[in-house]
Amino acid sequence: MRITLTSVLVDDQAKALRFYTDVLGFAKKTDIPLGEHRWLTVVSPDSPDGPELVLEPDEHPAARPFKDALVRDGIPFTSFAVDDVHAEFARLTARGVRFTQEPTSMGPVTTAVLDDTCGNLIQIAHQESAS
């Protein structure tokens, strides 16, 4: 068994694609029209054959209350690995990204939390080098 897909629930797929590619820097992998919505995935340019992130519509009535409750408590929907949280914070802040948590050392990891503009908070994290 392998994990090839993971989802993030977005309020607008077109807006999400712009944010996740143009701002965060992922690359579009699959874009298949499916009626009103699309089967839309992005991958890390570092591993184009790695796990795909599905930008999935949040239309189910339970999805938005769930997302709102997480945002209110500052809880990220998911977490992405970066090389340097501080550098990403500087890069993304310069591009207008809103962070609800600035880079913070949390024991063995450094984390920060940003707003994906599609109704989710996303954590970025790097591990302190073992050296």
Added chain:
Amino acid sequence: VPDNLGCLPLVLVGSGSRRTYGRVPGARHRTARRSACAGILIRKRRLTYRSGVGDVFKALADPTRRTILDELAERNGQTLFELCSRLATKHQLGSSRQAISQHLAVLEDAGLVETRKEGRYKFHDFRTEPLENIAERWLEPRRREDS
């Protein structure tokens, strides 16, 4: 160092153990305590101590709540998630999110923490006024005597 720490937030999303819910020291009978301590305040102090100075001491009596204030003193304006993460990773305090939320309610009741809503986010700020009131009550008269 385990290599799965990127999953940290999801662990916390699911960490809602209810065992400690409602058992946070000082979290109960807040209203009763407030009115009781208001009665013992001398009159000219009543406005200053509107939130009830007894509540401040109760709020500070708990080590987890003092740690919460330590972390807010380091950085104001934290979300509940950031506070829970800091307590878990820096202080090995694995309290449930509900328990931390209750601790924050006690601190807020004592006027030591203020919550601030900004759009869809909620941030917690450390308010030092109740501590300044304590200093004013006992330290200022001595300073005046000394000078």
